[in-house]
Amino acid sequence: MRIINPLIAVLVLVVVALVAAQVPGGQALVGIILPYLAFAVFLGGVVYRVVYWASSPVPFRIPTTCGQANSLPWIKQNKLDCPSTKAGVIGRMLLEVFLFRSLFRNTKAEMHEGPKLVYGSSKFLWLFAILFHYCFLVIVLRHMRLFMDPIPAFVAALEFGDGFMQIGTPVFYQTDAIFLGALAFLFLRRITLTNIRYISLPADYFPLFLIMGIGITGILMRYFLRVDVVAIKQLALGLATLSPTITGQIGAIFFVHVFLVCALLIYFPFSKLMHMAGVFMSPTRNMINNNRMVRHINPWNDPKIKPHSYASYEDEFREFMVGADIPVEKELPAQPAGEEAAKAAE
Amino acid sequence: MYGKGRIIPALILFLGLMTSPMWYKSGDAGKMPKPEKPKDYTECVAPAQYMRTSHMVLLNQWRDDILREDGARIGKTANGTEYVRSLQNGCMKCHSDKKKFCDTCHSYASVKPYCWDCHLQPKEAM
Structure with missing residues (x-):
């Protein structure tokens, strides 16, 4: 049920979008009103969550120390895994945000005959997670060709690099295949590894299915069903310049794609996807481990209460x-x- | 709220990046590309909407059909007019101006077809 229900939810979204694309006025609803609404919910929701998190004081230094702390001069400190300076924290955060360092440390535990418990490094989660995230980034940036006019040079460069293999027309983007492949891995990992399946919730499967749906509809739209890109760019550019219009015939698949993207935007701030902002705000990563060098004063202390020896x-x-x-x-x-x-x- | 000094600038940066297509000096959204239609011909090899969405597939089909499978060079439109299944001798016969036809939509949608990697570009577009 934890897998089937989110799948049904995504399929229902697809059907709703398909129906809306046929109903008079439905195209304007899905293509114009819903994107604005979803975008507003997304921005407002992210800001709300970040401000909400920021309103919790973190009076103690609680970084996860994954290496030797700063100590006596002849003991070598692990400056990235137990940073005692701002530069160390910045280095740690950059590696975390751009290279997913904490996933790189992922380990697995296996029971062998004997019984013998064996721990080993497991890099596949890291590999597919980083492929997924960077492909998603490239795909989002590539979409800027529809929202910007004239098209910025970096978008054109990304498209060129992505379609470098010149397979077929419209030219095949490598990121599309890698994106779906990585998503499939992340999904299969949840259903094949029994311990991961045990801790997986609908909130884990739903975003996977939703993003898969977005990828599949996008791929269908580009390579198989094909739509009038000029009409779509006119709508997208209209959304960006606050003067949206729908002219020409846009296939229903486009409205399914947009509807799923809107669902993702609305779902985003209230879900685990908020790790996008959370990664910057996790005190266990972004704090300097200088408990014994600097006096940290509890921010909620009443200044009127003096120390009482x-x-x-x-x-x-x-x-x-x-x-x-x-x-x-x-x-x-x-x-x-x-x-x-x-x-x-x- | 704690850490205002860092969080507020970060949030402003986030909002700015997310809404960048709105600040970006995009041209008039109503300004659609208007590919120049041929004056002497009224019928294309397939319906206009199909050509709009799928002309590239048609070109690939022609290539595979003629060059790789020894298919026919001559095709017939729905009204029975014969045409040459070829980019330079077929399409470009009516849509003779690459700049005013092909390039209008392609540059609008940032599409850079690699037709002209092999085919000779019409002189005026060089």
């Missing part, structure tokens, strides 16, 4: 402490005899 505490309550037979470090001062006599007289 034990010595001053005892000064304040010495009389009561002595009265209750609690040992004190400094005895009560011996009181002058005259005063004592006066007290006794009272």
